[in-house]
Amino acid sequence: MMTSLFSAVSGLTTHQTKMDVISDNLANVNTIGYKQSRVSFATGFSQLMQPAEGPVDGRGGRNAVEVGLGTRINSVDRIFGQGNFENTGNRNDLAIQGDGFFVVGDEQQRFFTRAGNFQIDADGSLLAAGGRMHVLGRLADSNGNLIASSAIEPLSLPFGEKDPARATTEIRYFCNLDANSSKKQSYAASFAFMENGIPANRSVELNDLDQATAQLDDGDVIRLTATRRDGTTVDLAFTYGTDGTTVGDLIDHFNGADGFNGEGDQGSQLTLDASGKLILNDNLAGASETTISMSFEDAEGSEASSMLLPTFVNTESGVTGSHTVSIYVYDSRGEQHKVELNLTQDVTTANKWNWEAVVDDGAISEINDRLTGSTGSVSFNSDGSLLSFDGGPLSFTPPQAQPLVVNLNAGTVGTFDGITQFSSPTTTIALHQDGHAMGVLSDFTVDNAGKIIGSYSNGITRTLGQIAIARFANPSGLTLSGENTYSSTVNSGDPLIGVDNGNVNQIFAGHLELSTVDMAEQFTEMIIAQRGFQAASRIITVADQLLNEVTQLKR
Numbered sequence: 001m002m003t004s005l006f007s008a009v010s011g012l013t014t015h016q017t018k019m020d021v022i023s024d025n026l027a028n029v030n031t032i033g034y035k036q037s038r039v040s041f042a043t044g045f046s047q048l049m050q051p052a053e054g055p056v057d058g059r060g061g062r063n064a065v066e067v068g069l070g071t072r073i074n075s076v077d078r079i080f081g082q083g084n085f086e087n088t089g090n091r092n093d094l095a096i097q098g099d100g101f102f103v104v105g106d107e108q109q110r111f112f113t114r115a116g117n118f119q120i121d122a123d124g125s126l127l128a129a130g131g132r133m134h135v136l137g138r139l140a141d142s143n144g145n146l147i148a149s150s151a152i153e154p155l156s157l158p159f160g161e162k163d164p165a166r167a168t169t170e171i172r173y174f175c176n177l178d179a180n181s182s183k184k185q186s187y188a189a190s191f192a193f194m195e196n197g198i199p200a201n202r203s204v205e206l207n208d209l210d211q212a213t214a215q216l217d218d219g220d221v222i223r224l225t226a227t228r229r230d231g232t233t234v235d236l237a238f239t240y241g242t243d244g245t246t247v248g249d250l251i252d253h254f255n256g257a258d259g260f261n262g263e264g265d266q267g268s269q270l271t272l273d274a275s276g277k278l279i280l281n282d283n284l285a286g287a288s289e290t291t292i293s294m295s296f297e298d299a300e301g302s303e304a305s306s307m308l309l310p311t312f313v314n315t316e317s318g319v320t321g322s323h324t325v326s327i328y329v330y331d332s333r334g335e336q337h338k339v340e341l342n343l344t345q346d347v348t349t350a351n352k353w354n355w356e357a358v359v360d361d362g363a364i365s366e367i368n369d370r371l372t373g374s375t376g377s378v379s380f381n382s383d384g385s386l387l388s389f390d391g392g393p394l395s396f397t398p399p400q401a402q403p404l405v406v407n408l409n410a411g412t413v414g415t416f417d418g419i420t421q422f423s424s425p426t427t428t429i430a431l432h433q434d435g436h437a438m439g440v441l442s443d444f445t446v447d448n449a450g451k452i453i454g455s456y457s458n459g460i461t462r463t464l465g466q467i468a469i470a471r472f473a474n475p476s477g478l479t480l481s482g483e484n485t486y487s488s489t490v491n492s493g494d495p496l497i498g499v500d501n502g503n504v505n506q507i508f509a510g511h512l513e514l515s516t517v518d519m520a521e522q523f524t525e526m527i528i529a530q531r532g533f534q535a536a537s538r539i540i541t542v543a544d545q546l547l548n549e550v551t552q553l554k555r
Contacts, residue, residue: 003047003067003069004539004543005539005540005543006069006070007044007068007069007070007071007539008070008536008537008539008540008543009070009536009540010044010069010070010071010072011070011071011532011533011535011536011539012533012536012537012540014039014041014071014072014073015529015530015532015533015536016533017039017073017076018039018041018525018529018532019526019529019530019533021037021038021039021076022522022525022526022529024037025037025517025522026517026519026522028515028517029515029517029519030514030515031115031484031515032115032116032117032129032484032512032513032514032515033083033113033114033115033116033484033512033513033515034484034515034516034517035078035079035080035081035083035114035515035516036078036079036515036516036517036518036522037076037077037078037079038076038077038078038079039073039075039076040073040074040075040076040077041071041072041073041074042071042072042073042074043068043071043072044068044069044070044071044072045068045069045070047066047067047068047069048064048065048066049064049065049066049067050062050064050065051064052064077476078475078476078478079476079516080099080475080476081516082097082098082513082516083114083513083514083515083516084513084514085097085508085511085512085513085514086511086512086513086514087510087511088510088511088512089510090510091443091444091445091446091509091510092117092118092119092120092126093116093117093118093509093510093511093512094116094118094446094467094507094508094509094511094512095116095507095508095511095512095513096114096116096469096505096506096507096513097505097506097507097508098504098505098506099471099475099504099505100469100470100471100504100505101113101114101469101470101471101472101475101486101495102114102115102116102128102135102467102468102469102470103135103136103137103152103468103469103470103495103497104128104133104134104135104136104485105133105134105136106133106134106136106154110136110495110497111133111481111485111486111487112470112472112478112485112486112487112488112495113128113484113485113486114484114513115128115129115484115512115513116507116511116512116513117129117512118135119131120157123156124156124157124158124159125154125155125156125157126154126155126156126157128483128484128485129483129484130483132483133483133485134154134155135154135155135467136152136153136154136155136468137152137153137155137450137452137465137466137467137468138152138153138465138466138468139153139155139156139464139465140462140463140464140465140466143462144462144463144464145463146463146465146466152468152497155452155465155467157441157444157452157454157464158441158464159441159442160440160441161440161441162438162439162440163436163438163439163440163441163456163458163460163462164438165330165331165332165333165334165435165436165437165438166330166434166435166436167330167331167332167401167402167404167435168329168330168331168404168406168433168434168435169405169406169407169434169435170406170407170408170409170433170434171327171329171339171406171407171408171409171430171432171433172409172418172430172431172432172433173325173341173408173409173410173411173418173419173428173429173430173431174411174417174418174419174428174429174431175419175420175427175428175429175431176419176420176421176422176424176425176426176427176428177321177323177343177345177353177419177420177421177426177428178321178421178422178423178424178425178426179351179380179384179421179422179423180321180423181319181321181322181323181345181426182285182286182319182320182321182345182347183285183316183317183318183319184281184282184283184284184285184286184288184316184318185229185281185282185288185290185314185316185317185318186279186280186281186282186314186315186316187279187280187290187292187312187313187314187315188277188278188279188280188312188313188315189277189278189279189310189311189312189313190310190311190312190313191211191277191310192275192276192277193209193210193211193247193272193276193277193278194209194210194211194276195208195209195210196210197210199274199275199276200247200272200276201247201272201276202246202247202248202251202272203246203247203248204246204247205245205246205247206240206245206246206247206250206307207245209247209307211307211308211309212306212307213306213307213308214303214304214305214306214307215303215305216240216305216307217240217241217299217302217303217305218239218240218241218242218299218302219239219240219241219242219299219302220239220240220241220296220297220298220299220302220305220307221237221238221239221240221296221297221299222237222238222240222250222294222295222296222297222307222309223235223236223237223238223294223295223296223297224236224237224238224254224260224292224293224294225292225293225294225295226260226268226290226291226292226293227289227290227291228260228266228267228268228289228290229265229266229267229268229282229284229286229288229289229290229318230266230289231289232266234257234260236253236254236257236260237297238250238253238254247272248272251270251271251272251278254270255269255270261283265283265284265348266283267282267283268280268281268282268283268290268292269281269283277310278310278312280292280312282318284347284348285318285319285320285345285347286318286319286320286345286347287318287319287320288317288318290318292312293311293312294309294310294312295309296309320344320345320347321344321345321353321426322342322343322344322345323342323343323426323428324340324341324342324343325340325341325343325428325429325430326338326339326340326341326430327339327430327433328433329404329406329433329435330433330435330436330437331398331401331402331404331435332401332402332404333398333400333401334436334437334438335398335401335437336437337359337360337364337398337404338359338360338361339357339358339359339394339406339430340357340358340359340361341355341356341357341408341430342355342356342357342358343355343378343428344356346377351379351380351381351382351387351421352377352378352379352380353377353378353379353421354375354376354377355375355376355377355378355391356374356375357371357373357374357375357392357394357408358374359371359374359394359396364396364398370396370397371394371395371396372394372395372396373391373392373393373394373395374391374394375391376389376390376391376392376408377389377390377391378390378410378419380420380421381414384416384420384421384422385414385415385416385420386410386411386412386413386414386415386416386418386419386420387413387414388413389408389410389411389419391408392406392407392408393405393406393407393408394406394407394408406433436458436459436460437458438458439456439457439458439459439460440456440457441454441455441456441464442455442456442457443455444464445509446467446507446509447507447509448506448507448508449466449506449507450466450467450468450469450507451463451465451466451467452464452465452466452467467507468497468498469497469498469505469507470495470496470497471495471496471504471505472488472492472493472495472496473492473493474491474492474493475492476492477489477490477491477492477493478492
């Protein structure tokens with residue numbers, strides 16, 4: 001009889017413990033980074049009333065007779081499942097996706113937490129909520145490289161720290177120069193030569209043209225006056241009979257004249273198109289002063305002759321392809337200097353452009369010996385890739401600053417990673433220069449690998465440090481240390497502390513990990529605990545009644 005009482009008492013005790021755990025879970029339903037706990041029961045001792053017997057002499061065996069003596073707490077486990085994230089938008093709030101822990105404390109004592117609601121104090125130190133413990137990690141050097149050391153230390157953000165000016169050493173150019181940006185100047189006759197209403201060809205006699213209103217006689221002159229590409233004047237005469245009588249003879253005479261065709265580069269060519277119109281094209285593309293006009297002169301002493309000759313309409317202006325791109329560079333004091341690169345297509349050499357650099361709109365120039373390497377050329381392969389970039393580096397000494405040497409990088413020879421030349425619009429830009437002015441640390445962000453990226457007022461970003469992440473072989477072996485922190489134990493294993501680089505754990509800035517407590521589940525467990533407690537209490541009540549009956553036997 002007394003056994004049942006003590007078994008029931010053990011049931012009351014264990015269910016009370018279960019209620020304690022449930023109440024703790026529900027109390028922390030809104031605690032950042034909280035991990036819920038779970039109680040596991042196990043049977044207690046048992047009283048062997050009769051041992052088991054095996055089969056013998058034809059008789060069957062018999063099971064042992066034993067009576068349990070109640071229950072006990074087997075374990076209280078903390079379930080380290082991933083909690084949901086809340087988007088706070090606060091740059092100081094961090095959440096871990098994975099099984100890691102933030103490391104807080106100082107260089108002597110370390111604690112571990114999933115709560116990332118951090119704070120920054122007046123010294124720029126990154127602190128756990130409450131401000132008592134530092135967030136630990138690895139600091140970076142002045143170049144943004146993490147210090148190669150296994151030790152971690154309190155992280156501090158040096159607000160107001162100056163990032164010194166850096167002189168530009170390279171300008172990188174990118175994209176395309178239009179291969180067809182240079183154009184040949186051309187003219188078209190205002191009307192076509194016709195023979196009986198049909199477009200004339202080269203073999204048609206001039207007197208058979210519809211434009212010959214009175215037959216031409218030997219000695220009649222068709223005169224061509226023009227200016228060549230370089231602006232020099234031309235005055236040529238075609239004498240009918242002496243120089244020929246056909247349309248082709250007229251064209252060949254003018255094309256063959258040195259004064260008209262020139263030495264090739266400055267000359268032009270007359271052709272006859274399928275419609276019977278005379279077309280004049282410069283021999284080369286580029287800026288041009290070419291003009292043309294034709295007139296008829298009747299020879300003296302012959303019968304009157306007459307011929308209508310066209311005027312000429314400019315159908316294409318001669319253009320030399322050019323493109324200007326500029327960017328600001330910085331000297332050793334952080335002063336800006338405008339570098340303007342003027343590219344001009346070389347119309348005499350295929351796939352070649354010439355360039356000239358102008359600094360500060362000419363304020364720094366070769367005249368005062370302060371600018372060198374300011375001219376050169378860039379050539380391309382037939383597939384549009386870079387063949388060579390000649391000239392440079394651009395060198396000058398800004399006032400009151402150290403000499404500046406700037407390499408002009410047009411890309412890798414034989415590739416398309418810089419400037420190219422295709423028959424597409426010109427889009428070449430100065431993509432990047434590596435200098436900057438002095439700046440002050442004004443803001444920061446944290447990336448998924450836990451790197452703290454500082455933003456300076458000059459637009460430069462630099463790694464300031466990296467938040468340490470700890471992992472354990474058995475996280476459930478950790479013990480609570482208060483303030484949302486845990487301490488390692490012999491059963492949790494030693495912490496593996498390092499910088500994860502996002503391989504296993506990822507850090508999300510502007511988010512907090514919520515409690516993993518499921519209220520519906522906890523209230524269900526509460527009902528179960530309540531019923532278990534009630535059942536144990538009923539056992540005591542009934543056992544008491546039975547004992548009462550025993551005491552009444554004397555009556």
